[in-house]
Amino acid sequence: MTDAPLVTILDDEPAIRDMLSDALEEAGFRTMGFSRATEFEAALKSTTPDVCLVDLSLPDRDGLSLVHRLALEQGATVIIISGRAQVQDRVTGLELGADDYIIKPFDPTEVVARIRARLRKPGLSPQTGETARFNGWTAHFDRYMLTDENGSETPFSHAEGEVLRLFLERPKRLISRAMMQESLGGAAGESFDRAMDVRISRLRTKLREDPKNPRLIKTIYGAGYIFLGDVTWS
Missing domain, CATH: 1.10.10.10 (Winged helix-like DNA-binding domain superfamily/Winged helix DNA-binding domain)
Structure with missing residues (x-):
């Protein structure tokens, strides 16, 4: 399904990437996984994801700064997945442009549901364009x-x-x-x-x-x- 939405998963834990990839692909999405921000940013030069799942605790970059850049420069939906459960972390992530914030541990079916919800667009009336x-x-x-x-x-x-x-x-x-x-x-x-x-x-x-x-x-x-x-x- 080449027209299926593409979800990129940026998380340095292989088990989480594999769990999310399995759940998303079973639900009909395409996925690409990355463990480091540098390789993820390199892929963005030739890939346009529909949704970016971004962990905040990355080995080579502060995830919040990456979220801010994605929100400004990419047309993708940005969803943070993080073990940081403090209210201030969630507020900061949203203020920097994230569309949603999911706290670890999570059920992968919840992530699938959140992505589907974010990809639902308002119905366009006939007179609207770009x-x-x-x-x-x-x-x-x-x-x-x-x-x-x-x-x-x-x-x-x-x-x-x-x-x-x-x-x-x-x-x-x-x-x-x-x-x-x-x-x-x-x-x-x-x-x-x-x-x-x-x-x-x-x-x-x-x-x-x-x-x-x-x-x-x-x-x-x-x-x-x-x-x-x-x-x-x-």
């Missing part, structure tokens, strides 16, 4: 880039792009937390809410919003969010 223009900005979803009126470019991550696209497809409509969870996948709860808060905060920063009085992404307390821009797609 480029959206709104309030002096252009969002290029084919290359994960925001461009302002002067042509200055700001990259956004895959995770940020999912949220931005959800807003741009539904301008001037209330988007509840439940709708975000249903559209973007992932388990509802505090972790999901925190991940959405982080992504929306990062999008506001990239759109140069006043955090105390944002003009485009408005928080409706107790209800959700509304995107107030006028959007055209091409």
Whole structure:
């Protein structure tokens, strides 16, 4: 199945790589495993994964810095798999652009389910494409880039792009937390809410919003969010 999603597994423990590879391939995914960040980064020059599973405790690189680079430069979903269970580690990983955070030890079927959830995309309405223009900005979803009126470019991550696209497809409509969870996948709860808060905060920063009085992404307390821009797609 050459069109099956490709999942890369970066973990220095062979038993974990083998366990994940077996579970994922049985579920219909293709996999590639790596024990070091250097060989993984070399493979990215010729390979475009759909999902990157990244352990934080790597022998040759800090996993968090790698997650940050992947979130900015790759279109893949990034999921951290780590034995670090502290809340601050999870928050930091999400703030750096990870889509999800799975704590070791884990059941491989849970990882498969999380990946499937992350790969589910919001249904695209007929008028949407790969480029959206709104309030002096252009969002290029084919290359994960925001461009302002002067042509200055700001990259956004895959995770940020999912949220931005959800807003741009539904301008001037209330988007509840439940709708975000249903559209973007992932388990509802505090972790999901925190991940959405982080992504929306990062999008506001990239759109140069006043955090105390944002003009485009408005928080409706107790209800959700509304995107107030006028959007055209091409």
